[in-house]
Every structure is written in C-alpha cells, then in structure tokens.
Amino acid sequence: MKTHLHTSHQGLLLSLILCLLLDSTVAAQQSPRVSETKPSDSSSEAGRDSDAKQERRVVRIIGDTKLDVRQWPLIGKPDAKYVFVEMFDYTCPHCRDLHHELDTVLKNFGDDLAVITLQVPLNATCNVQVGSTESQHRDACEIANLAVTVWRLEPRKYHEYHDWLFKPAQARTSADARKRAIEIVGEERMEKMLATGVPQKFIASHVKLYAKAGAGSIPKILFPNITLVGNVGSDRLAATIEQQLKTP
Numbered sequence: 469m470k471t472h473l474h475t476s477h478q479g480l481l482l483s484l485i486l487c488l489l490l491d492s493t494v495a496a497q498q499s500p501r502v503s504e505t506k507p508s509d510s511s512s513e514a515g516r517d518s519d520a521k522q523e524r525r526v527v528r529i530i531g532d533t534k535l536d537v538r539q540w541p542l543i544g545k546p547d548a549k550y551v552f553v554e555m556f557d558y559t560c561p562h563c564r565d566l567h568h569e570l571d572t573v574l575k576n577f578g579d580d581l582a583v584i585t586l587q588v589p590l591n592a593t594c595n596v597q598v599g600s601t602e603s604q605h606r607d608a609c610e611i612a613n614l615a616v617t618v619w620r621l622e623p624r625k626y627h628e629y630h631d632w633l634f635k636p637a638q639a640r641t642s643a644d645a646r647k648r649a650i651e652i653v654g655e656e657r658m659e660k661m662l663a664t665g666v667p668q669k670f671i672a673s674h675v676k677l678y679a680k681a682g683a684g685s686i687p688k689i690l691f692p693n694i695t696l697v698g699n700v701g702s703d704r705l706a707a708t709i710e711q712q713l714k715t716p
Contacts, residue, residue, distance in 0.1 A: 475574045499530040527551045527584065529690040530680050540585040542679075543627045544574065544582025550713040553584045553690040555678055558615065559608045559639040560590060562699055563687045567634040576706065585630065587612035588686055594668070595675050597683040607642035609671070614642075614649045614658075616667035621653040628652075631636055 515588060525537040525546055535553065537546045544551075555571070556563035574581055589608035592598040601608075615633065619626040633640050640648075651657055661667065681688055681695060689696040689705065691712035696705070 472647050484524045496552070517610065525551070527553065528692045529553050530677070530695075531682065533677065537582070537584065541585045541587070541616060541626065542582055542623075543585055545579055546582065548582035549580040550577065550709050551582045551584065552709060552713065553586060555586045555588045555674070555681065555686050555688040555690065557588055557605065557608050557686060558611045558633045558645075559605045560686060561604075562632060562685075564637075564639070565700040566687045566689075567631075567697060569705060571631070572702040572708050573709070576702075577709070581709065586677060587615055587671060588669065588674050588678045594671050595678075597675060597679050607639070607645070609638065610642040611645045612671050613643050613662060613667040615660055616670045617661045618649050618652055620666065621657055621661055625652050 492618065526534045527537060528534050537551055554566075558565070570583065574583070588614045589595050590598055590605040591601045591608040593601065594609035596614070611633065615626075615630060618629045629648065633645060634650060646658075653661075678686075678688075681690060685697050689700065689708075691708065693712060694708070696708060700708075
C-alpha cells in the first residue's frame, strides 16, 4: 500500500512538472524576444517555413539591445547584408513621408537591405509614452495590431499590406485596414490571432523599445550607434546605412 501511494505521488508530481514545462514553452513562443540569443520558434499557425531552423541573425540597437531578425516584423530577407530598425505609426504623416523615401532606398539596395518594422502607435490606449491622443491617431492601435496579425499569419504578404497602409495621402481607417486584412488572412484566422493577445504583446514590446530609444518624435531609424529622427531623405539614409552597417 505504501509503495502504491509513493508511485501515485511520483506520477502526480511528474504530470505537474510536464504541465509547467508546456505552459512555459507556449508562453515563450507567443512573445517577442529582446536581448536574447537562445533559439526560439515564434511561428504562429502559418507562414514561417523553416525560418526558425535556419541560422539566427541578431541586430544591435540602442546600446546593448539585440533583436533577432526572424522574430520581429520584417520587410526584406532575414539574411540581407544590411538590416536596420524603424519605429513608426501608420497614422503619422511624417512616417508616411519617410515610408516613401524608404521605398526608394529598398528598391536601390534590393535584397541587400531589410528593415525590422516596429509599429509604435501614437495613441495612449496602447502606448503609455503618449500623454494624450490626437484625433488623427484614434485608430492607430487597432491598425498596428492588424499589421502584426498579417505578419504573423502571412509573412510573405506583410510587405504588401504595410505598403497599402501607407499608400494614400491620408491615413487608412481601422475599418478599411480590417477589411483589407480579412482579404489577406481570412476573418476567422484574423479574429483568432487577435484573441490570443499576441499582436498586442508585440505592440507593447515595441513601445518599451520606443521608451528605451528616448520616446518623443517618430519616425525613428535605429542603427547600432546612432538614431535618426524624422524624414531624413533617401540620400542621407542610404549613406548612413552603408556607414553604420558596412561589413569589414
């Protein structure tokens, strides 16, 4: 009888340990990684191929902060020669202007250039660094969440969606952004992803990095040793990319 109870207790303890390990693994897969070097698979229900199994690529910004290229919203190829980080808001006019300049730079560099795109909504609802929300940024949080959702579910179509959001002279509404996201990923998949809270966690992480970068004005272009603020123009940006990211 004593042996039976001892064995039962061992089985119960083993089950609890396995559950805790499983919960920890799931949590790790659902959160973006900052300043870490251990491999992780942040893939969601679709679209990652074998990226997580490939060689990791880490970029450094804001001193010692390191971002895994494959774990954050990316435009371009993860093995590009040059990778830098952009902080922006889809409802920000200056960010829209910079986007068009960036588009020129991306075309000129081709596959040699990639950008980690960190949405930083200028809306106090999801950005604690914002004191008050101007009317033009009313839909910023929802649009940012939709963009991360598209990236998570259909990474190959993220660049298209990102460009579409910035294309018109005036910011897209959240209703329009939602409709377009549904066309790309499907309504059921979109709602399921949003319900997990994963996109919101990414935006919260973007905001923390924004605070670490000094908050204030956006857009910001972040390199290992300097940060450019505002629409700096395609020529200066191209020169800075080559100067800051050139390989030995």
